[in-house]
Amino acid sequence: GTDVSGYCAPGLHGPECQLCRGNQYLVDGEECVDCPAQGRKLLDPLLLGLGFCVAVGVAAYLYKKRSWRERRYIGPPLRLADRMVTLHSLLGMQAKFKLLLSFYQVVVVIPTIYGVALPEKYTEWLDGITEGISP
DSSP states (O other), rough: OOTTTTTTTEEEEEESSSSESSSSEEEEEEEEEOOHHHHHEEEEEEHHHHHHHHHHHHHHHHHOOGGGSSSTTTHHHHHHHHHHHHHHHHHHHHHHHHHHHHHHHHHHHHHHHOOOOOHHHHHHHHHHHHHHOOO
């Protein structure tokens, strides 16, 4: 017959039982989860970006204060920052970070695009990063 109502798990439908009903999305191909509110999806990245900009601005302001490098409490972290900036440029960390970010982007997208699963040794350390980024 044509009755396929008992074929899919509760909440799923479609030809391969991979579609969720209503305002939900599929997680790990098994479970439908409610979509977050539209305002929340916009507010979290906005606040994160704003907080990051403020932190970078404060750090840049403090870093430019050359006279503060001799102060008792703020001087050691500023001198350490000087050493880290020098080390960063000597080791070429910007290029290494770009490669790491590209690897992360590829590993996260491969299962979705090609429908294949990578070995856990490539993906297990990325799960924590993905959980922190995705709501």
